[in-house]
Amino acid sequence: MSSEHEPPVPAFARTFGLRIALWYATLFVSGAIAIVLVTYYLTAASLAQRDRQIINGKLGDYAAAYVRGGVRVLAATVRAEQQVAPERLFVRVVDRGVEAVVLSNPDGWDPSKLETVSATLDDGTLVQVGKSTEARDDLLARFRATLGMVTLVIVAVALTGGWLATRSALFPIRRLTLAVRRIIRTGRTDARVPLDGTGDAIDELTTLFNAMLDKIEGLVTAMRGALDNVSHDLRTPLTRLRGAAEMALASPPKGDSVQQAEHYRDVLADCVEESDRVLVMLNTLMDISEAESGTMQLRREAVPLAEIVARAIDLYRDVADAKGVTLSSSTPAGVVVTADRTRLEQVAANLIDNAVKYTPSGGRVDVDVLQDADAAVMRVGDTGPGIPADELPLIFDRLFRGDTSRTERGLGLGLSLVKAVVEAHGGTVEVSSELGRGSVFTVSLPLG
């Protein structure tokens, strides 16, 4: 079990962080080592070059002294020089390959660490000057030791620095990972990852992640709400259905067998009616879901809007007449859309149904078809009660029914279906309404 406060570092961050740290350290250390090596070799080469210059200079001087006065003058020169110069050189003269005279050979010199240069004079005499490399070697050895220490420090700094840098770079990712993990574990979508406000890439990712959570939360809430509404709305017809059947079973009807059969027939008819209500509701809900998710099968064809409106008006002509509502239309031919004819008829029928239903006797319902710049428009206007401003944003929601509309028949699904189907066709539906004066629903569809 891991505690909430000290959560384990996720494996990916461990290996990822380690990899970055190692990369960083390797680059840093190899760069540093390259610089150290170059410095060392340049120093060593320049020291060697300086020694050779000294030896060559002396060799020239001594050869000149020998030419001037033979071994005697050369010996005097060497002695005189070595009294003032702190650095003692090895000097030897070999006379035509037979007699060797060593003029200077300081004590305690290791002959293996002697760097010599010789010059052969015209008479065949060899003058040789040497210099010990001991001091130089000693200096370089100490330089090497120092460089070794410096390199060790660099490696240590690189490793610690790399570790610290990747740790701090990975910290926001770790926080994000932990937040995601917490959300998955608790199933709570209201948790959010805190921003550190630097505005960097990680901050942007966090913002996007939080926005995604907002969206998911919104969808889940909407789905829960819809499910609650559906359950609630299904309960009423189902309870009524059950009540009717139960009543019929509990109290056997009086009268003769014909009367009894009549009674049972009535109860069964009620039951069928209630089941139809449930079925219509479920079918409509499924249609809306399909249209919204884009899985609704649309048999698209070129359809003149005038035909659609004419058929829907035919359906409601009698209802409107009976209610005393004038139903009229202005539908020029030639406004054609590419759409599913049946679905579009459903849209027109639902809008006209609402308009006739909510408009009181003596009112009017006008259906117009017209062509906008690049859209086919169908407008259903009525002189009904209008829709209160606070209800306007809700009327397209599933199962929403206006406060004053509850006395009318309806499921609160008509406008949801209209919107879903119109949007599945790439169109839009808008409403404008004025209380006490009426409402206008405008459907715009892309021209076919």
Ligand code: ADP
């Ligand atoms: P319902 O089955 O209640 O008619 P709808 O989804 O078709 O469901 O409409 C949702 C709500 O919008 C209605 O309950 C009503 O309050 C309001 N509404 C829709 N059309 C009109 C209209 N033409 N005039 C006034 N109110 C309307």
